[in-house]
Amino acid sequence: MISRDRKGWSKGFYLGVWFPIATLFFLGGGLASAHFFDGPFDWRYRTLSTLSSASSNPNGYAYCCVGLIVAFVMVLPLCRYFRVRLEPIAPRAARFASRALTIGFAGAIGVGVERLFSQSISLHTHKAHEYVALITFFGLFFGIAGFWLCLNLWLIRVRQWPVWALTALFLLSAGPIIGTGLSQAYLYFIPNDLGWVGPHWAEWGVPLYLSLAFWEWLTSVAIFVYLFLILFCLPAENPVGSPKAASGTPLYRLNEGRRPD
Numbered sequence: 001m002i003s004r005d006r007k008g009w010s011k012g013f014y015l016g017v018w019f020p021i022a023t024l025f026f027l028g029g030g031l032a033s034a035h036f037f038d039g040p041f042d043w044r045y046r047t048l049s050t051l052s053s054a055s056s057n058p059n060g061y062a063y064c065c066v067g068l069i070v071a072f073v074m075v076l077p078l079c080r081y082f083r084v085r086l087e088p089i090a091p092r093a094a095r096f097a098s099r100a101l102t103i104g105f106a107g108a109i110g111v112g113v114e115r116l117f118s119q120s121i122s123l124h125t126h127k128a129h130e131y132v133a134l135i136t137f138f139g140l141f142f143g144i145a146g147f148w149l150c151l152n153l154w155l156i157r158v159r160q161w162p163v164w165a166l167t168a169l170f171l172l173s174a175g176p177i178i179g180t181g182l183s184q185a186y187l188y189f190i191p192n193d194l195g196w197v198g199p200h201w202a203e204w205g206v207p208l209y210l211s212l213a214f215w216e217w218l219t220s221v222a223i224f225v226y227l228f229l230i231l232f233c234l235p236a237e238n239p240v241g242s243p244k245a246a247s248g249t250p251l252y253r254l255n256e257g258r259r260p261d
Helices: 011-035 061-075 077-086 091-117 128-157 163-189 199-204 212-233
Strands: none
Touching: 011 061, 011 077, 011 212, 061 077, 061 091, 077 091, 077 128, 077 212, 091 128, 128 163, 128 212, 163 212
16 A cells, blocks of 8 residues: 555555656656757767766757756655664664765755756866765765665575575675776776767777766666665565664664574
8 A cells, every 4th residue: 555654655655656756757867868969879988977968968958957856856765764674784884874875866966956057067166076976976886885785684684585695686786886986997097098988989999898988877777776676675664673673773683582482
């Protein structure tokens, strides 16, 4: 049943209505923006900022910006939803992940607003756009990875899932963002004359794994996939079952010493 109780929206509402709509705004904005792009759009070597730029995509940039803003505004409540349900498992990790993910979502919204109205705040404050993008990147990384770690702990300790499977899933969850960081670190430290990523990289035969655009799009899709998986796996109700758990005692320790029924 889809309802909203005193503590917030139900899992059914998030999973069946709210999150799918947010995802559709993100995908719809990107697809509409690419449709109005002047010429072919090779997503492998063209970044998200190319779609959201009034100079490179004057007819379609607004679709991308609005889709980005609306989608991340809609997923903001998930930060608290995840924290409440995972805090009994790993209190500190869940609180840290919630703050980091909130910063990441807020940064994504800020980038969308910037591109929609001013195109580049760096024109007013030196390197401001790069700093906001970097903060957004790390916020999303630590938020997603932190919640995924908490979810893995819950599935291992409460649901008794095999450790090897969850370890692989945890590494996979951080894969696209790790790939982004490693590829860009390589280009930063290894001398090259490639310039900013673009279609000419494909003509020069630059490997796809070095393209920021490729990793950026992969990460964007992965973020929504991971949010869905976390939302799908979490219990529908707050697992806090005692004052001890509410005060910060991990849930998996509450049953220690309890005699079997």
